[in-house]
Amino acid sequence: MTIPHVPSNPERIARAAEQNLLIDQCNNTTNTVAEHTSTLSDHGARLLSLESAPPPHTHPISEVTGLRTELDDHDARLSTLETAPAPVLDDLADVTATGATDGQVLKFSAGTWAPADDATGTGGGATTLDQLDDVTTAGAAAGHVLKFNGSTWAPGTDNTSSGGTGATVLDELTDVSTTGATDGQALVYSAGTWSPSAPTPAAHVHAVADVTGLQAALHGKADDAEITALDGRIGNLENAASALYPTTASDTLLYGDVISSHQRSDCQWGESLTNNYMTAVATRSPKDFTATELRLCVTAAAVGSGTFDLKVYTGPSLSTLAERHWAYGQDKVNTAGVKHIPIGDLAIAEGDHIAICMIATGWTTSPRLSSTPTGTGAQLLIGERPYSVYQAGQTFPPPAVLNTTESKWTRANQLFWFAFA
Structure with missing residues (x-):
């Protein structure tokens, strides 16, 4: 069993x-x-x-699954509740108590309750005008009335005077301001308001007789015949000046050279442009003009087959000359005579320094160019400034920027001839 x-x-x-x-x-x-x-x-x-009747028995907390965790969680929640601050009005989402002072009440506006003065006085409504939402009494003075400005009733001047039906002075009109008015001014309309301003007279004309002293002053002036004669004399002078001081090429005066490094009559000598010798020659312009042509004179043609390069420069000084035109080719020096080399339109100002830099290479016989004579004292024709210089051992092309005052150059004792027209 x-x-x-x-x-x-x-x-x-x-x-x-x-x-x-x-x-x-x-x-x-x-x-x-x-x-x-x-x-x-x-x-x-x-x-x-x-x-x-089984006997009674007990279990420790550790033998009850999950009991300790539950008890600890409840202890933490109780501790949080015990230390949390007491709730206040400002905790509500639609209430702000910021700026509240004694005696104020909560008023609802734009979705929020906020502190405001209690305009109901003892509870029966406003007790003064200033407690109404659409009224302000700020700045009120004796005799003022309340005027509506579109949103608020505020103190203003009583324009009806003693009970009349309109303004009694100009400044009481709503579209008139007399502020700053002075003697002789008029009311001028602008942007909806009449205000003081100096009057602008309308366009008008006057006879000579209406202008005091004008007729007598006119009589003291030259008559038409005198003015015509003066115009003729001025025209004659301008024509004469143009002939004596040309600004364009013209064969009516010498050979049409507007400016040149030296007079043609002083440059009958021929100087060789030795192979690989770079030579620079400069002058200054006495006038403003536009040059379209460079002129050189080959007194003896180059022999053989070689190169010839020439660049034109202008600048404010002999040490600051910038390239303006580049011409090259055997045809410039393989025949004798005056060469006319087109350079486009080159604007030259009075006082500008103008220079050419030339180099010949590879010729059996180098070309000879027209120059001043050599010999003792010939450098005096050029003066003390380096208007003619050369440098050996060079090849083409000439540089883009030219400085004839550099120590690398040797001063020449004669001046090659060139001209612009």
Whole structure:
């Protein structure tokens, strides 16, 4: 015989074991049934007692799953509630208490309740004009009335005077301002308002007689015949000046050269332009003009096959000359005579320095160009400034910027001739 009850704790397991032991003893006994009747009855009573009322028992917190975590969480929430500040009006989303002072109330405006003066006085409505929302009494003075400015009633001048129906002076009109008016001014309309301004007379004409002294002053002037004669004399002078001081090429005066490095009559000598010798020659312009042509004179043509390069420069000084035109080719020096080289339109101002820089290479016989004569004292024709210089051992092309005052140059004792027209 076994008991089908499974205890749920050690004490009950022990008792169950005891019960099973007793039962085994009963099964194995050799005593007679009569001898064991009382014993079985006693065991049965004890079994019933164990099955119907198991002894009480307890468990520590650690044996209850999740209990400690729940208790700790509740402790933390209680601590937060105990330390949280008490709620106030300013915590509400539609309320701000900023700037509140004694006696103010909360007024609703644009979705928010905010502090404002209690305009109801003791509770029965406004007690003064200034407590009305659309009224201000700021700046009020004796005799003022309330005027509506489109949104608010505010103090203003009573333009009806003693009860009349209109203004009594100009300045009371809403489209008139007399501020700053002085003697002789008039009201001029501008941008919706009449205000003081000096009057502008309308366009008009006057006869000579209306202008005091004008006729007498006119009589003292030259008459038409005198003016015509003067115009003729001025025209004659201009024509004469043009002929004497040309600004364009013209064969009516000498050979049409507007400016030149030297007079043609003084440059009958021929100087060789030696191979690989770079030569620079300069002059200054006595006038403003536009040059379109450079002139050179080849007194003896180059022989063989070589190169010839020439650049034209202008600038404010001999040390600052910038390239303006570049001409090159054998045809410039392989025949004798005056060469006319187009240079486009080159504006030259009075006082400008004008220079040419030339180099010939590879000729069997170098070309000879017209120049002043050489010899003792010839440099005096040029003066003390380096208007003619040369440098050996060079090749084409000439430089883009020219400085004839550099130490690399040697001063020449004669001047090559060139001209612009």
